[in-house]
Amino acid sequence: MGKIDRIYMSEALKEAKKALQEDEVPVGAVVVYQGRIIARAHNQVEALKDPTAHAEMIALTSATNHIGSKWLLGASLYVTIEPCSMCAGALILSRIKNLIYGAQDPKAGACGSVINIINNKKLNHRIKVTKGILKEDCGSLLKVFFKKKRKKLG
Numbered sequence: 830m831g832k833i834d835r836i837y838m839s840e841a842l843k844e845a846k847k848a849l850q851e852d853e854v855p856v857g858a859v860v861v862y863q864g865r866i867i868a869r870a871h872n873q874v875e876a877l878k879d880p881t882a883h884a885e886m887i888a889l890t891s892a893t894n895h896i897g898s899k900w901l902l903g904a905s906l907y908v909t910i911e912p913c914s915m916c917a918g919a920l921i922l923s924r925i926k927n928l929i930y931g932a933q934d935p936k937a938g939a940c941g942s943v944i945n946i947i948n949n950k951k952l953n954h955r956i957k958v959t960k961g962i963l964k965e966d967c968g969s970l971l972k973v974f975f976k977k978k979r980k981k982l983g
Contacts, residue, residue: 834929837861837907838962841931844871844884845909845970851876855970858884858908860892860901860925867904868892884908885916889923900924909967911938911960917946921954929959931967 837859844857848871860868870887874880885908892901905927912920912930917939920928928940928947939946940958947956 834907834959834962837866837905838909838929838931838967840866840869841884841907841909842963842966842970844869845967848872848884849970849974855974856884856908856910858888858906860888860904860906862892862896862901862904867895881915883913883916885912886919889919889925893923902926905929907962909963910934910971911940911942912947913937914939914944914946920947920956921952924954925956927957927959929962931960931962931964932971933960933964 840859841857844859845855848857849855853872853875857871859866868888868891870884870891872884873882873887885906888906889901892904893899901923904925906920906925907929909931911932911934930940933942935942937943947958
């Protein structure tokens with residue numbers, strides 16, 4: 830695990846903590862391009878009443894707006910949890926170069942945990958995937974959130 834990956838994942842974790850404070854599933858993401866963070870986002874599904882308002886989707890939109898292109902060639906996405914199928918598909922369509930994530934998602938992960946969309950040989954783009962960066966920190970935020978939710982329901 831490189832120092833740079835830990836630094837950028839720490840920034841994604843800051844976004845996830847914002848989501849936690851807003852009672853959203855605590856997922857955060859940053860897009861890095863040419864050595865700079867060009868987009869930051871966290872889940873806003875509840876706030877926007879939009880099932881597509883995942884941190885990754887918002888970060889991709891912000892990043893493409895920033896560089897003025899539909900493609901993020903050479904960019905990297907750091908996200909605190911393994912992307913779902915929707916987000917994995919969007920990553921392929923964006924032509925992002927690297928995906929770096931923290932915790933695996935054994936219920937909805939689409940980068941190898943449940944299914945593997947990211948490097949399906951039938952698709953027209955491949956993404957270099959690095960997993961497990963600050964996975965304990967990323968996973969603990971999710972555990973705290975869902976434990977709190979279960980306590981409210983129980």
